Amino acid sequence: MVRIAILATHPIQYQAPLYRALAARDDVALKLFFCWDFGVKETRDPGFGKTIRWDVPLLEGYDHEFVPNVSKRPGTDHFFGLVNPGAFARMSAFRPDVLIVHGYAHFTEHEVMVRAHQKGIPVLLRGESNLLAERPPHVDLAKRLALPPIFRRLGGGLAIGALSAQYFEHYGVPKDRVFIAPYTVDNSFFQSQAETVREEARAFRRELGIPEDDLVVNYAAKLIPVKGCADLIRAFAARPRPKTHLVLIGDGPLRGELESLAKSLSARVHFVGFVNQKRMPAAYALGDVFALPSRFEPWGLAVNEAMNLGLPIIASDQVGAVPDLVGPDNGWVFPAGSVPALTRVLDEALAQNDGRASRGKASLRRIAAWDIPHTAEGFVRAARAVASRA
Numbered sequence: 001m002v003r004i005a006i007l008a009t010h011p012i013q014y015q016a017p018l019y020r021a022l023a024a025r026d027d028v029a030l031k032l033f034f035c036w037d038f039g040v041k042e043t044r045d046p047g048f049g050k051t052i053r054w055d056v057p058l059l060e061g062y063d064h065e066f067v068p069n070v071s072k073r074p075g076t077d078h079f080f081g082l083v084n085p086g087a088f089a090r091m092s093a094f095r096p097d098v099l100i101v102h103g104y105a106h107f108t109e110h111e112v113m114v115r116a117h118q119k120g121i122p123v124l125l126r127g128e129s130n131l132l133a134e135r136p137p138h139v140d141l142a143k144r145l146a147l148p149p150i151f152r153r154l155g156g157g158l159a160i161g162a163l164s165a166q167y168f169e170h171y172g173v174p175k176d177r178v179f180i181a182p183y184t185v186d187n188s189f190f191q192s193q194a195e196t197v198r199e200e201a202r203a204f205r206r207e208l209g210i211p212e213d214d215l216v217v218n219y220a221a222k223l224i225p226v227k228g229c230a231d232l233i234r235a236f237a238a239r240p241r242p243k244t245h246l247v248l249i250g251d252g253p254l255r256g257e258l259e260s261l262a263k264s265l266s267a268r269v270h271f272v273g274f275v276n277q278k279r280m281p282a283a284y285a286l287g288d289v290f291a292l293p294s295r296f297e298p299w300g301l302a303v304n305e306a307m308n309l310g311l312p313i314i315a316s317d318q319v320g321a322v323p324d325l326v327g328p329d330n331g332w333v334f335p336a337g338s339v340p341a342l343t344r345v346l347d348e349a350l351a352q353n354d355g356r357a358s359r360g361k362a363s364l365r366r367i368a369a370w371d372i373p374h375t376a377e378g379f380v381r382a383a384r385a386v387a388s389r390a
Contacts (some may be wrong), residue, residue: 002383003029003251004382005096007087007112009076009103010038011058013277014301017186020061021376028380031094032064035082035108036074055276065090067108082106088115097387098155100124100379113153122155122386124379126181128298129246130163130320131170141387147174155386158379161324179385182324183380185298187352187371190308191364197309201285208270210286214243215350217314220280220302223252227335228293228316230254230261235293235342239268242351244268249275249283289349289356294319295336307367312359314345325370330362 004022008015011034023030039058054070067084075081088106091099099116100108101123116123135143148171151157157168160183168178178363202212210216217236221227229248246267248258251274262269274285284290290306291314303313313331315322322333332349334341349356 001027001029002380002387003095003097004031004100004379004383005091005094005098006030006032006100007091007102007109008032008034009082009106010034011037011040013039013056014185015102016056016060017189017372018059018184018375018379019064021372022379023062025376027379030062031091031096032062032201033087033091034064034066035084035087035106035222036076038074038076040055055278061246069108075104079105080107082108084108088112092119092121096121097390098124098383100123100126100158100383102126102333103128104150110150113150120390122390123149123153124156124158124179124382124386125154125168126158126160127164127167128160128183128320130167130298132163132318132320133296143171156382157389158382161320163320163323177386179378179382181375181382182370183301183304183321184370184372184375185301185304187304187308187367190284190305191283194285194309197282197285200279200282203284206219206288208245208247208272208286210245210247210270211243214245214247215289216247217289217291217350218247218249218284218306219291219293220249220275220283220305221292221300222250223248223254223258225254226295226297228295229258231295231337231339231342232291232293233258233265233267233269234260234339235346237262237265238339238343239347241268241350245270245283247271247272247287249280261364280305281309284311287311289314291346292316292319293334293336293342297321300337304367304370307363308362310360312349312356312363314342314349316342325366327366330359 022028046087067087071081071083113123118152149357151172156177157173158181159165159178165178222283246269284306292300293316297319303321313326315326316336317333332345334345
């Protein structure tokens with residue numbers, strides 16, 4: 001049995017099913033250590049621009065504890081937002097064979113990694129970073145100087161996909177110490193509801209005033225600049241699109257500006273606002289094609305979710321999930337920020353009834369091999385490997 005202690009910023013709706021899957025295994029002893037209680041109680045999310053509380057269980061089915069955070073301004077948006085002096089001591093008390101740390105953007109993560117190295121406990125780093133984004137020269141230089149010494153101390157890197165693996169190797173983690181543990185959602189949650197949500201999706205359409213036979217392009221993410229929402233609205237409005245609608249699911253600081261843009265272009269755009277997890281399957285199911293036009297996206301779990309509802313995918317080439325999940329068989333990829341290219345892709349996607357159907361089926365085939373059990377197995381395989389080396 002391998003004993004795994006995981007340090008995480010806060011309970012996250014996407015990760016809870018993974019922790020339950022790990023805890024259910026006979027060959028794992030698991031404990032989670034959270035640095036912050038965001039999401040467990042009602043908390044303001046600046047990205048959504050509102051106070052939210054997730055409506056799915058975040059803490060059931062696995063052992064966990066919250067480590068006191070002494071930050072004067074708790075949060076994940078700045079380095080000193082997570083300052084948890086007791087984190088390493090509490091994790092050590094669990095007597096782990098390996099520590100898994102989610103990310104390295106905060107003080108506590110660095111402190112835990114340094115102290116684990118001093119005590120000879122191997123660390124696996126799990127991160128979303130990739131090399132897609134063009135960084136300012138000073139940021140690139142800082143990374144090239146700072147990351148290799150940090151990464152060389154690691155037992156290994158837990159890559160979420162192909163681009164994540166490339167990132168770890170680029171900054172000095174040997175190839176044989178990079179382990180794929182795919183970035184996944186709970187496929188069973190979405191696929192088990194695929195049929196039952198159809199009626200709910202029809203009701204969703206009626207709420208929005210969308211006739212049942214009209215086509216819908218849907219988007220699900222925060223309404224923030226990096227997501228490319230304005231590009232999508234402009235591309236959608238660039239052609240007359242009778243009996244076709246764009247549905248934006250999500251909220252954020254750009255909402256008013258985007259509503260004004262859609263109105264000025266006379267585009268048939270519906271702003272749904274924030275939708276909690278239990279209703280997300282229906283939100284995806286009301287669409288005929290899903291679009292994520294981000295200017296930069298470390299991964300894009302909305303792509304995983306939409307694929308589980310059998311939707312073809314439109315994504316920019318700056319979406320981290322693309323190399324692993326989106327290809328000609330199940331979608332269309334366009335250069336990020338190019339409204340003309342996105343316009344052409346929308347033309348093709350909306351014109352091809354048979355093409356959309358075949359690509360939707362391909363989405364289901366692709367996502368079947370990208371599920372929570374695969375991620376759990378990646379965690380365990382990596383933990384065993386680094387523990388045996390230690």
